[in-house]
Amino acid sequence: MPNLSYLKALNRAIGDEMERDPAVCVLGEDVGVAVGYATAGLLRRFGPDRVLDTPISEQAFTSFATGAAMAGMRPLVEFQIPALLFLVFEQIANQAHKFALMTGGQTRVPVTYLLPGSGSRDSWAGQHSDHPYSLFAHVGVKTVVPATATDAYGLLVTAIRDDDPVVVFAPAGALPLREDVDFGALAPVPLGSGRVHRAGTDVTVVAVGHLVRDALAVAEELAGTVSVEVFDPRTLYPFDWRGLAASLERTGRLVVVDDSNRTCGIGAEIVATAAEEMRLTAPPRRVTRPDGAVLPFARELDLACQPTRAQLRAAVEKVAGVG
Amino acid sequence: MADAPPAAGDAAAGLYRTIALIRGFEQRAVELVRSGVIRGGIHPCTGQEAVAAGTCAALRPGDVVTSTHRGHGHVLAKGADPARMMAELAGRTTGLNQGRGGSMHAADFAVGVLGANAIVGAAVPIAAGAAWAMRRSAAYGPGTYRPAAADGTDRVALTYFGDGAVSQGVVLEAFNLAALWRVPLVLVCENNGFATSMRPQDTMAGTVTARAAAFGIPAVTVDGMDAEAVRDATAEAAARARTGAGPSLVECVTYRFDAHHTWEHTARPRYRTDAEVEAGRARDPLEVQGARIARATRAAIDAETAGLLDAAVRYALDGPHPDPATALDGLYASGLRPRAGAL
Structure with a gap:
């Protein structure tokens, strides 16, 4: 039986969804060379029109994804560091999250925010070790924290397909995990199911x-x-x-x-x-x-x-x- | 577009009609704030109507805009129904957003208004993202914004922001992204002389156009009281965007005749004198454009507009108040229902 790592599961989920739905695109810093591995190979497979290496402008590219989503795309935004969520809290909690209600249902903002390596990475110190998932649950943004490789795949697929913003925390402590899996049995995991x-x-x-x-x-x-x-x-x-x-x-x-x-x-x-x-x-x-x-x-x-x-x-x- | 361009006289009258519509709308909205029908107050755009009228006259139906907290003019000029807009301000279910957005979040996706925004500068990157997506054929999924007129993939997004917003970091980040990726975006800076109470010389080092120049974005400054000047500059910027050459900036120098927010009508903060306001009002976009059309045409438009707006007010007042049980309906596009606040 093939052995799947947690990181590879994230990578596979993004690739599968990009294959399935041409509206799925990826934005983030260094996603082309995939310093975090989750986006490895995507630039080569899907090209620079769908895999966008961004300048170091987290606030702008997060709301850029919101606008793209309102115009029909289904962006996944990767952040290398969990504390970047503090920079873009306005763009996620106050913009993306609120559009469905504030417009009286005229639009939707299907954006996935992926944090590969949330929490402590072992001595990365004060500004690289946060785990701010409770903040997003508090404001009502859908918040996902997969514990296993299989769930990382299934929950990320669901997050990408979801019509609302979803933050996916992939804890640094879980990234090294590996699991024997039947690739054919990998499937979406519904949100809200323990x-x-x-x-x-x-x-x-x-x-x-x-x-x-x-x-x-x-x-x-x-x-x-x-x-x-x-x-x-x-x-x-x-x-x-x-x-x-x-x-x-x-x-x-x-x-x-x-x-x-x-x-x-x-x-x-x-x-x-x-x-x-x-x-x-x-x-x-x-x-x-x-x-x-x-x-x-x-x-x-x-x-x-x-x-x-x-x-x-x-x-x-x-x-x-x-x- | 396939349509023949309107005759020059029609265009001048059309601009006047939009300016008059916005002027009359704001007068009635301020009255409804005073009488308590509109809660929470509004940011009137009186004096700035030529910016909305001129910019939207240069756009096509399939183009989109994002707006600001002072956005009534933009929403109306892009084609939203004034009656449904007034009903939105009054918090009725018949409003554009079913009473869930109000003045600062008015949106009408059917005519390409992707929403006003209450955070200064926040809509600029949103417009950039929409502009980028609109170039792509994939961006027409079910339930997403679809232009009423299918006018191809050379659609543009236009984003309004004020002189205060150019000191907001995310706006400058968005300039960079838009220029770097050549997104079809028109940046319209509505320089009305005030960031709430602060004048540009007290908040802005450098200039608006020099900020654009730093990113290689062509920029012009036009008389924001002259709807035709605004329209012509916007048309040039939009044409450039449609060819794939990227964003341009149009700075429209205008003057806010009324309060930052209707709160000022009672609080009376002193950041400008009555004499200054009088001097500022001397150049009125309604008069500038009104002088370009025949007196009889103007009178006919005025009468028609008054009738339309009186009907809009009646429509707003007749609209039902929403049922409190529906307060969080539509919070999630996916239909997720939040837990109740009390058991």
């Missing part, structure tokens, strides 16, 4: 992106003591609340592990919604970055700000009453 990676009966761990792997490792460590269900939401907005509710019906206990800052992070929303609407038999817990975290450069300091397996294990034991 995935249970491991079934359990005591505690539901909601893990976002690359942290799914850590959650699975912790579940394995605790096997025999605590039966952990690992729930991967896959998309943070829209969120699979029904799937989470079903999981909590089984377990009644919740831990969220989320690589974003604590206050108003997606973990807070998950815990709040579970508390309001779902079955909980013990107080839920979050494992997140600290409040207001700016990731320091030195490796020890960078790691000190990210959720760890030890923290997750302690949280699971606490809610399970075995800690």
